[in-house]
Amino acid sequence: MKSMIGVLGGTFDPIHDGHLAMAQFARSQLDLAKVLLIPAGFPWQREPRASAEDRLRMAELAIAQQPFIEVDAREVRRHTPTYTLDTLEELRASYGSDQSFCLILGSDAFFNLPTWKEWMRVLDLAHVAVLCRPGFDLPVEHLPPLCAKPGMHGRAVFQTSRIPLEDE
Structure with a gap:
C-alpha cells in the first residue's frame, strides 16, 4: 500500500x-x-490581492528548502473557479485509485466545510486532518454539531494543540 499524500x-x-x-x-x-501545496487559482470564497501566478511563484520560493513539500500548480492552470472536489478528483485520476490522500485543513477552513461544493463527496475522496493553526483556536464546543452531520462520523482527525513554529 502506498503512503498517504x-x-x-x-x-x-x-x-x-x-x-x-x-x-x-x-x-x-x-x-x-x-505534502502537495496547492495554491488556489481562482478561489470562489474570496478574491486574493496577488495574482495566481504570483502566489504560485511565492509558494515555490517558500518550499525551496522543504524536501517533503511540493507545489502543485493544477488549480492555477485550471482558469476556472477553484473547488477542492475537482482537485481531489484530478489527483485521484493522476495518482490512481489505490493512492490515499489526506486533506489538511485549518480549523477555520473546517468550520466552513459544509459551504464547499459537494463537501460530502470531498470526504469520500480524502481523509481529513484538522489542525489548530497558529493564530486560530479550535473551538471544541462547536465540533459536535458539525461532526454530527450525516456521514461525518470517523472522517476527520483533529489536532487541538497548537502547531509549533520553528523559531519557538
Whole structure:
C-alpha cells in the first residue's frame, strides 16, 4: 500500500510560516509521504490581492528548502473557479485509485466545510486532518454539531494543540 499524500490547498496570499508549519506538522504526525501545496487559482470564497501566478511563484520560493513539500500548480492552470472536489478528483485520476490522500485543513477552513461544493463527496475522496493553526483556536464546543452531520462520523482527525513554529 502506498503512503498517504497530504493535500494543503489555500489562497496563500501570501504564503507564510504558519502554512509551512501546518504542512511539516501534518507530514510528521501523520507519516505522510509528502505534502502537495496547492495554491488556489481562482478561489470562489474570496478574491486574493496577488495574482495566481504570483502566489504560485511565492509558494515555490517558500518550499525551496522543504524536501517533503511540493507545489502543485493544477488549480492555477485550471482558469476556472477553484473547488477542492475537482482537485481531489484530478489527483485521484493522476495518482490512481489505490493512492490515499489526506486533506489538511485549518480549523477555520473546517468550520466552513459544509459551504464547499459537494463537501460530502470531498470526504469520500480524502481523509481529513484538522489542525489548530497558529493564530486560530479550535473551538471544541462547536465540533459536535458539525461532526454530527450525516456521514461525518470517523472522517476527520483533529489536532487541538497548537502547531509549533520553528523559531519557538
